[in-house]
Amino acid sequence: MLLLFGYKIVKIEVFGENGALLISVDKNFVFPKNLDSDEESILIIKGKELPELDRGVRVTVIAYSKSGDRIKYPGMISVAHSRQMNVSLLKNRDARVLEERRRYFKIKVQLDGRALFLVRNDETIRFEEPADIEVQDINVGGIFMSSGFEFMKDDCVCVDIELNDGYRLNTMAKVLRVQTGGDGQVLGYGCAFESLTAAQEDAIGKYINRQQLLLRARQNGEE
Numbered sequence: 001m002l003l004l005f006g007y008k009i010v011k012i013e014v015f016g017e018n019g020a021l022l023i024s025v026d027k028n029f030v031f032p033k034n035l036d037s038d039e040e041s042i043l044i045i046k047g048k049e050l051p052e053l054d055r056g057v058r059v060t061v062i063a064y065s066k067s068g069d070r071i072k073y074p075g076m077i078s079v080a081h082s083r084q085m086n087v088s089l090l091k092n093r094d095a096r097v098l099e100e101r102r103r104y105f106k107i108k109v110q111l112d113g114r115a116l117f118l119v120r121n122d123e124t125i126r127f128e129e130p131a132d133i134e135v136q137d138i139n140v141g142g143i144f145m146s147s148g149f150e151f152m153k154d155d156c157v158c159v160d161i162e163l164n165d166g167y168r169l170n171t172m173a174k175v176l177r178v179q180t181g182g183d184g185q186v187l188g189y190g191c192a193f194e195s196l197t198a199a200q201e202d203a204i205g206k207y208i209n210r211q212q213l214l215l216r217a218r219q220n221g222e223e
Contacts, residue, residue, distance in 0.1 A: 010195045011064035012045065014075075014087065022051050022059065023085065026195045031063060032089060042078065043087040053080035061087055107211055111135040113161035115147065116170075120155050135161055140204050142173060142192040151175050151189050159191075163207045171196055 009031040014022045025045055032041035043061060053059075057077040062070050079086035114130035131149035138144075143159070151157065155175045162168050173191035181187050196204075 009063050009065060012043065013062040013064075014045070014085070015060040015062070017058050022053075023047075026197075035089065038091075041089045041091070043075065043089060045085040045087075046083060048083060050082055050085050051080060052082060053077045053085075055079070059087060061089065106137050106139040107208055107215075108137050109135055109211065111138070111161055111163065113145070113159055115149060115151075116158040116160055118151070118155045118157045120152065130160070133159065133161075136188060138204065139208065140193075140196070140201055142176075142190070144179075144188050144190050146188040150186065151178070153178055156194060157191065163203065164211075167203050167207070169200060169203065171200060 011024070011026045012029050012031070013024045016022050023045065025047065028046045030044040032043060035041050055077055057080070059075045059077060061073040061075045063073065064070050074090045075087040076090060077085070078088045111134070113133045113135055115127070115133050116130050117124060117126045119125070127149075131147055133145045133147040133149075135143045135145050143161075145159070153175055157173050157175065158170070159173050160168060160170045172194040174194055175189050175191050177190040179187045179190060
């Protein structure tokens with residue numbers, strides 16, 4: 001049974017036997033941590049107006065990691081009423097990474113953006129004027145950015161980044177590391193995106209693919 005070790009699961013989709021999407025959630029779920037054990041592994045989803053299904057109905061679960069990976073798990077409904085769905089993730093079955101949605105390569109960029117506000121120690125800090133940021137690399141999992149504002153590790157920052165095709169990416173990014181030089185000067189911040197929507201993932205992926213094609217075209221022209 002595959003598990004995204006070290007990666008936070010940020011989104012869950014559950015599909016019925018006919019391939020129809022039953023539910024998609026990015027909160028109010030508990031993903032099991034015992035997939036490598038012999039114990040039953042139960043995915044718990046809570047909410048309102050959830051689909052009501054019979055016990056034993058076979059489903060497919062897609063788990064999204066913060067880094068952009070998706071893993072497909074076969075499952076079986078153990079409880080499914082309007083306020084809670086429990087899915088038993090089946091053991092010894094073909095759980096696998098979906099190749100078409102593996103994380104995109106990280107690419108070097110020079111993208112201007114803004115930090116609109118940040119959350120630090122459960123306190124929201126709003127800027128009088130948005131803080132300018134410069135994105136130096138990007139992938140579906142996150143960004144490396146620099147800024148005149150001094151962020152701290154574990155800050156959750158609302159970033160607004162204009163991709164070159166005119167699409168504006170507005171999402172939360174958590175500061176995982178503060179990178180400094182030999183003199184202690186801050187060089188930038190490694191950040192992981194928090195709960196990207198499928199549309200945002202697709203927009204970033206298309207942007208990265210386009211930049212890779214442009215880079216290859218330039219390299220071929222130079223040759």
